[in-house]
Amino acid sequence: RPRSTQEDEVVLEQVAEDPSTSVRFIERRTGVSKSQA
Known part of the structure; x- marks a missing residue:
């Protein structure tokens, strides 16, 4: 699935x-998958 500008x-x-946040935390908090984050 292509990323959207809004997700970016x-x-x-x-x-x-x-800046020290993890991609897993971003995934949990935003719903954006860690491979996309």
Whole structure:
């Protein structure tokens, strides 16, 4: 499935808030799969 710009922005916001965050945490919090994050 192609990524959307909105998903990209959500992931980037999560990383900006906490650069040490994990892709698993991003997946749980946003619903964006860890392979996409």
